[in-house]
Amino acid sequence: DTGVSQDPRHKITKRGQNVTFRCDPISEHNRLYWYRQTLGQGPEFLTYFQNEAQLEKSRLLSDRFSAERPKGSFSTLEIQRTEQGDSAMYLCASSLAKPAASNTGELFFGEGSRLTVL
């Protein structure tokens, strides 16, 4: 499978615990995005990387959230001291940032990691 993969697909945790999600983008893609989606809403931007550099982080992201992409390939999103309000689908997407006629800027999403905080 050469698409974006996310792990785990489902995570149930107790309030106060830490959780970490992993995203493996399409191999040649240099941009990687994290979004959060709740029922009935669109994907909410969290942060994104170009290669290993984290270029922007949403102000909605509290200091309990941190993301890394240490070697410009896979990325991790960690949530510390989880709260019930963190329950959501966490989506990762990748794209190829290269100005080319065939490059539409399309984001390719993984299937998401669903977090339930009890």
Next chain:
Amino acid sequence: RKEVEQDPGPFNVPEGATVAFNCTYSNSASQSFFWYRQDCRKEPKLLMSVYSSGNEDGRFTAQLNRASQYISLLIRDSKLSDSATYLCAVNNGPYSSASKIIFGSGTRLSIRP
């Protein structure tokens, strides 16, 4: 004001009908515009990019109005399989530079037989 806003929906239309969605964006510097489709419990997938001159892909037509800062999606001769949530997305800068992609809240479409 949200950066990207869409018709709230839901739209419930009969098969064969024409349906149109609008989406407004707040950043006048936005350069790239997209429509994504999201099926229930699935990830979003690109439906089509939106170009300045407007573009068509089969039954789907996308338009951009920079002056009024909105994009639209028209679906003609709707099929049952068109039932999904349609998300507009805006890239807040020239594609060749680093910029984030912001999504609207989505418009849910249901096609009835």
